[in-house]
Amino acid sequence: MRVVSGIQPTGDLHLGNLLGAILRWVKMQDETECLFFLADMHALTIEGEPAQLRRNVREMAAALIASGIDPEKSTVFAHSHVPEHAELQWILSCTARMGWLNRMTQFKAKSGKNKEAASVGLFTYPVLQAADVLLYNATHVPVGDDQKQHIELARDIAMKFNNDFNVELFTAPEPYIGGGTAARVMSLRDGTEKMSKSAESDMTRINLTDDDDTIATKIKKARTDPEPLPGNAEGLEGRAEARNLVGIMAALTDRDIDEVLGDFEGQGFGAFKPALADALIARLSPLRSRLLELREDTAQLDSILDSGAQKARELAAPTLAEAKKAVGLSR
Incomplete structure (x- = not known):
């Protein structure tokens, strides 16, 4: 093979x-x-x-x-x-x-x-x-x-x-x-558009070279909705931005969406976003350091x-x- x-x-x-x-x-x-x-x-x-x-x-x-x-x-x-x-x-x-x-x-x-x-x-x-x-x-x-x-x-x-x-x-x-x-990762500002480097605003994406503070800020400002998180993926139907952020968490932690939602059911994005930012920083910080070393x-x-x-x-x-x-x- x-x-x-x-x-x-x-x-x-x-x-x-x-x-x-x-x-x-x-x-x-x-x-x-x-x-x-x-x-x-x-x-x-x-x-x-x-x-x-x-x-x-x-x-x-x-x-x-x-x-x-x-x-x-x-x-x-x-x-x-x-x-x-x-x-x-x-x-x-x-x-x-x-x-x-x-x-x-x-x-x-x-x-x-x-x-x-x-x-x-x-x-x-x-x-x-x-x-x-x-x-x-x-x-x-x-x-x-x-x-x-x-x-x-x-x-x-x-x-x-x-x-x-x-x-x-x-x-x-x-x-x-x-x-x-x-994972199909979408824009942080529009859950119907793929995350892309060609988007005019840098706030639409997490770059692999973004520092920890920038990652946290971008997630904090990512577009969401006021509804609490459901208990399963079906409950995200019609909620593109919410589904995108939950999908990112699932991919980062190698779990399915239902498992992630099980941890946050009934909670809002005020609780979810900091956890997502922490997961991103934990994954990207060592990657970024190695990338910058190799670049030189x-x-x-x-x-x-x-x-x-x-x-x-x-x-x-x-x-x-x-x-x-x-x-x-x-x-």
């Missing part, structure tokens, strides 16, 4: 990144073989500053390691440092079909109303995602609901390639359900990424060689 997953190096990581993906990865590495990459090539689909992208790769690597990803257990590397990804993408682009990509809902969402102005990369990046997975013959990929369609595309490409060229080269990957449930040690980060890329290339080479042979690019 082999799990492959990537995360875009966006910089300014926040609680949503941690609870939504990174802590799940930390658990996965004790369950199976894992490759985690910083998807800097995928990041090119969004306009950005080149120097900032380079900084973000190191920042994301530091965040992963500070959060508990162990380079001795997992292979951690930058996407662009393994050129086999891009080479396999081109081969698979000649297998994938326009109709398949036209159905991808994420392109419709990200391109907006003016699809003609969107980059070709934004349209075809699901094929690169497929290459990311198929290159290592990953058996499983951890995904959220918004990415299940991409796993289906990778499966379609794998099976069509195998069938077209009469080979048994690519493994059709399955969604991975290990590592616990990823660029040589160590580069060494980890270089070592990971070398290991990834060794794993990728046989698959790419067989793909090239199958399509007639080599003997």
Whole structure:
């Protein structure tokens, strides 16, 4: 069993990144073989500053390691440092079909109303995602609901390639359900919007580099409602902000929402918020300290990424060689 997953190096990581993906990865590495990459090539689909992208790769690597990803257990590397990804993408682009990509809902969402102005990369990046997975013959990929369609595309490409060229080269990957449930963390000011670094107000999110006082202040000022907390999750129906804060507590303490509510049933947020702030500080304070240390040690980060890329290339080479042979690019 082999799990492959990537995360875009966006910089300014926040609680949503941690609870939504990174802590799940930390658990996965004790369950199976894992490759985690910083998807800097995928990041090119969004306009950005080149120097900032380079900084973000190191920042994301530091965040992963500070959060508990162990380079001795997992292979951690930058996407662009393994050129086999891009080479396999081109081969698979000649297998994938326009109709398949036209159905991808994420392109419709990200391109907006003016699809003609969107980059070709934004349209075809699901094929690169497929290459990311198929290159290592990953058996499983951890995904959220918004990415299940991409796993289906990778499966379609794998099976069509195998069938077209009469080979048994690519493994059709399955969604991975290990590592616990990823939390969907919403804005502290609007429980219907995902927590995001792009939100104008910093009060909408908990940054991984926020100090303890800032964390406490943000939780104190987080939007809630005047109703007491119910005894079960059903009672949070229609209370987006309340559900978000309770969900954060559940994810932090590795419990389900009903268990958390059992501790606070009938109480208001005047009692709940200080407890949530304490739980956040207990989790984020040591992580922040380690992150700041790693941020200053660029040589160590580069060494980890270089070592990971070398290991990834060794794993990728046989698959790419067989793909090239199958399509007639080599003997």
